[in-house]
Amino acid sequence: MDFELKSLRLSQAxxxxxxxxxxxxxxxxxxxxxxxxxxxxxxxxxxDFKTDAGAVLSSYGAARVAAERVVxxxxxxxxxxxxxxxxxxxxxxxxxxxxxxxTLCFAQPASEAALRAxxxxxxxxxxxxxxxxxxxxxxxxxxxxxxxxxxxAVVGVPDAEALREPFRLAVxxxxxxxxxxxxxxxxxNHATPTMLGEAARALSRQPRVSCEVLxxxxxxxxxxxxxxxxxxxxxxxxxxxxxxxxxAAKSEAPVVLVGKGITFDTGGVSLKPAPEMDEMKFDMSGxxxxxxxxxxxxELKPAVNVVGxxxxxxxxxxxGALKPGDVVTSLSGQTIEVLNTDAEGRLVLxxxxxxxxxxxxxxxxxxxxxxxxxxxxxxxxxxGLFASNDTLAEGxxxxxxxxxxxxxxxxxxxxYAEALxxxxxxxxxxxxxxxxAVTAAKFLQRFASEYAWAHLDIAGTAWRSGSAKGATGxxxxxxxxxxxxxxxxxxxxxxxxxxxxxxxxxxxxxx
Ligand code: BES
Ligand code: MN
Ligand code: ZN
Numbered sequence: 001m002d003f004e005l006k007s008l009r010l011s012q013a014x015x016x017x018x019x020x021x022x023x024x025x026x027x028x029x030x031x032x033x034x035x036x037x038x039x040x041x042x043x044x045x046x047x048d049f050k051t052d053a054g055a056v057l058s059s060y061g062a063a064r065v066a067a068e069r070v071v072x073x074x075x076x077x078x079x080x081x082x083x084x085x086x087x088x089x090x091x092x093x094x095x096x097x098x099x100x101x102x103t104l105c106f107a108q109p110a111s112e113a114a115l116r117a118x119x120x121x122x123x124x125x126x127x128x129x130x131x132x133x134x135x136x137x138x139x140x141x142x143x144x145x146x147x148x149x150x151x152x153a154v155v156g157v158p159d160a161e162a163l164r165e166p167f168r169l170a171v172x173x174x175x176x177x178x179x180x181x182x183x184x185x186x187x188x189n190h191a192t193p194t195m196l197g198e199a200a201r202a203l204s205r206q207p208r209v210s211c212e213v214l215x216x217x218x219x220x221x222x223x224x225x226x227x228x229x230x231x232x233x234x235x236x237x238x239x240x241x242x243x244x245x246x247x248a249a250k251s252e253a254p255v256v257l258v259g260k261g262i263t264f265d266t267g268g269v270s271l272k273p274a275p276e277m278d279e280m281k282f283d284m285s286g287x288x289x290x291x292x293x294x295x296x297x298x299e300l301k302p303a304v305n306v307v308g309x310x311x312x313x314x315x316x317x318x319x320g321a322l323k324p325g326d327v328v329t330s331l332s333g334q335t336i337e338v339l340n341t342d343a344e345g346r347l348v349l350x351x352x353x354x355x356x357x358x359x360x361x362x363x364x365x366x367x368x369x370x371x372x373x374x375x376x377x378x379x380x381x382x383x384g385l386f387a388s389n390d391t392l393a394e395g396x397x398x399x400x401x402x403x404x405x406x407x408x409x410x411x412x413x414x415x416y417a418e419a420l421x422x423x424x425x426x427x428x429x430x431x432x433x434x435x436x437a438v439t440a441a442k443f444l445q446r447f448a449s450e451y452a453w454a455h456l457d458i459a460g461t462a463w464r465s466g467s468a469k470g471a472t473g474x475x476x477x478x479x480x481x482x483x484x485x486x487x488x489x490x491x492x493x494x495x496x497x498x499x500x501x502x503x504x505x506x507x508x509x510x511x
Pocket of ligand 1: 344375
C-alpha cells in the first residue's frame with residue numbers, strides 16, 4: 001500500500017478528484033459551508049447517517065463533490081478503537097467497487113492515536129492474500145482481469161505537519177503487519193523453515209539489519225537437543241534464524257525477540273484431530289511477527305539494538321519422530337521428558353531462550369502460538385502475557401494498549417510448576433489440562449532465568465478462524481511500540497569506522 005499524508009480541509013477534500021473518499025465524522029463535528037458538510041448535515045437530518053462508531057453511508061456522484069464515491073463513516077467520540085472500527089466498515093462498503101485508490105479524511109482534527117488507528121485500519125482492510133491464488137486465464141487473447149484492489153491511500157487531516165511522525169510510525173507498523181500476515185498466511189508448503197530463512201535474508205538487505213541462518217549441522221553442534229528432537233520427524237530441514245538490528249551503540253544491551261517458528265504442527269506422534277488442523281500452518285505466527293518487527297525497524301531506524309531469534313521446523317510424525325516418553329537434552333543441559341509431542345513449541349523455544357543468554361540482553365521476549373488453553377482464557381481480544389520482571393510487564397502492557405494490540409498479564413506462581421515434575425528427567429514438557437497456558441509459561445521460565453523475560457502467548461490473537469480465516473499480524477504493533485519506547489531520543493549516528501582497521505563487519509557473519 002502506498003500511503004501519503006496531506007493537509008486537507010473538508011472544502012479541499014470535496015474538490016479533490018479521487019475514485020473513493022471516506023470521511024470520518026465524529027459526534028462533535030461542526031459543519032462548514034462546503035459541499036461535504038452539506039452532505040453530512042443533510043444525511044444526519046434525515047437520520048440516514050449517524051456518527052455512531054461504525055455507521056456508514058455510501059453515495060455515488062454526490063453534488064459538488066469531485067470524488068466518484070463518498071462514504072461517510074461515524075467515529076463516535078473519535079477514540080482510536082472507534083476510528084479503527086469505522087475505517088473497517090467504510091473500506092468494507094467499497095468492496096466490489098473498481099476503485100484502486102482512496103482518500104480518507106477526518107472531518108475534524110485528529111489525535112495522533114486516531115491517525116495511527118486510521119492508517120493501520122486502511123492497510124488492514126485493503127490487504128488481500130494472493131500468493132497461492134491461481135492466475136486468471138486470459139480470455140479471447142485479452143489479458144485477464146484481476147479483481148480491483150486498493151493500492152494507494154491518501155490520509156487527510158486538517159493539519160498534517162503536526163502528525164508527520166505518528167504517520168511515519170503507523171505506515172512502518174502497517175508494513176510490518178503486512179509482512180507478518182503474509183508469512184503466517186502462506187501454507188506450510190510455501191513457508192518452509194528454509195523459506196523463512198530466505199525471508200530473513202531478504203530483510204537483512206535493509207540498512208542496520210543483518211542475519212545469519214543456521215542449519216541442522218550447526219544446531220547439532222551447538223547442542224540444541226530439544227529443538228532438534230522436534231524437527232527429527234520431518235523431511236524439511238530445520239533452520240535457526242538470527243536477525244540483528246543495530247540501531248544504537250554496540251555497548252547498548254539488546255532486546256531479544258524469540259519467535260516460535262513451527263511451520264506446521266501436526267502434533268507429531270501425539271497427533272492432532274483432523275478438523276481445523278490446517279490452521280496449524282499459522283503455528284509460525286510468532287516467527288512471522290519477528291520478521292514483521294524487523295521490517296518496521298529497518299524503516300523507522302530507532303536508536304535501539306534488537307536481536308531476533310527464530311527456531312523454525314515442522315512438527316511431523318514419521319518413523320524417526322520423537323515419541324511420548326522420550327527424554328531429550330536441551331542446550332541448557334536440563335533434560336526434558338516429552339510426555340506429549342504436541343507440546344512442541346516450548347521444546348523449540350527453550351533452546352532459543354538459552355541461546356539468547358549470549359547477547360547479554362536487557363530483556364528477552366518470546367512470542368508464540370503456544371497453547372489452546374490461552375485461546376480459552378482470553379479469546380481473540382488480548383494476548384496472554386507472562387513476565388518475570390514487573391517493569392518489562394508494565395512496558396509491554398502499556399505498549400499493547402497504545403498500539404491497539406493489547407495483552408493481559410497472567411500469573412507465574414511457583415506452585416504451578418508442580419505439574420511439570422518428572423520421574424525420568426529434570427522436567428516434563430506438559431502438566432495436564434488445568435492452567436495449561438500457565439504451566440507452559442512455567443516450563444519456559446526454567447530456561448529464562450538469566451535475564452528479564454516475558455512471554456506472549458498469541459494462540460488466540462495471531463489469526464482468525466471461520467469465514468474471515470487469516471493472520472492478523474499481531475503482536476507487531478505491540479512490539480514496535482515497546483521497542484520505540486526503549487530507544488534513545490535520537491536516531492543512531494552512522495557507525496564510525498572500526499578502530500581495528502578491519503572495516504565494516506561483513507553482513508550475515510556475526511552472532
Ligand atoms: N500450536 C499449538 C497451540 C495452539 C492450539 C494454538 C490451538 C492455537 C490453537 C501447540 O503446539 C499445542 O499443540 N499445544 C497443546 C499443548 C498441550 C499438548 C499441553 C495444546 O494447547 O493443546
Ligand atoms: Mn503442538
Ligand atoms: Zn504448536
